Amino acid sequence: DQQVKQNSPSLSVQEGRISILNCDYTNSMFDYFLWYKKYPAEGPTFLISISSIKDKNEDGRFTVFLNKSAKHLSLHIVPSQPGDSAVYFCAASAMGTDKLIFGTGTRLQVFP
Amino acid sequence: EPEVTQTPSHQVTQMGQEVILRCVPISNHLYFYWYRQILGQKVEFLVSFYNNEISEKSEIFDDQFSVERPDGSNFTLKIRSTKLEDSAMYFCASTRVGSGGSNEQFFGPGTRLTVL
Incomplete structure (x- = not known):
């Protein structure tokens, strides 16, 4: 069951730059999307969400973009x-x- | 800031034994969930619970699993006869509003279940 896919298992970004994490989905019935952050040995922490009636939602350094026609969403973190x-x-x-329904996750590393 | 709590943080049990995982959801939340994450795999939905009854469950949630809200604060997951493949992190989550509204679910820190 691959309804939600995160094709990049890892991403490395320099401090201060933009991090872009991508997610694709297949189920056209999805109407609400969320991003969670998880540290080892902790539960997922809610970051930001977006309803399918919107194409962008912003909260501080975090912005989520939704492209329904492409069934694609992305999380931008700036500055990382x-x-x-x-x-x-x-x-x-x-x-x-x-x-x-969760994706498999992308490990983000922000280096100085 | 209110948070979801879970006990124990780590549970080791013998195959065939019963385990009860405990959760205290955020106090004004009405919808409660259990998810699990087998090592190296994605987080998977097990069950949702609202108004003292199961509202939805996955194929994983078979007759060996049960949930209960025994009092006004605790939410428990019971596995009647554990199997090796039940070894996983189990996460409890809660939200104030279910489907049709903002579905931000807040997760606890998890219980690591190890079945020997």
């Missing part, structure tokens, strides 16, 4: 900081259900 180093999960839920 060393504390952003973690695994980032994309998740989605469909109309009429609140279960989250």
Whole structure:
């Protein structure tokens, strides 16, 4: 079941630069999308979300973009900081259900 | 800041034994969930719970699993007879609003279950 895909297992970015994490989905019934950040031995921490009626949502250094026609979303972090180093999960839920379907995650490393 | 808590952080058990994983969701949340993550795999949905009953469950959530909200604060996941393949991190989550609204689910730190 690969309804939510994160094709890049890892990403390395210099401090101060932009980090762009990508996510693709296949289920056209998905109407809500979320990004979570996870440190080792901790639970996922909610970062930012977007409804399918929008194409952009911004919260401080984090911006999520949604391209419904391409079934693609991305998370932009700018400027990137060393504390952003973690695994980032994309998740989605469909109309009429609140279960989250997660991607496999992208490990972001921000180096000085 | 309110958070979801889980106990124990690590549970080791023998195959065939029963385990109960405990969670205290955020106090004004109404929807509760269990997810699991087998090592190296993605986080998978197990079950959702609202108004004292299961609202949705996955294929993983078979007759060996059960959930309960025994009082006003705790939310538990019971595995009746554990199997080796039940070894995983189990995450509890909660949210104030379910489907149809903003579905930001807040996760606990997880319980690592090891079945020997």
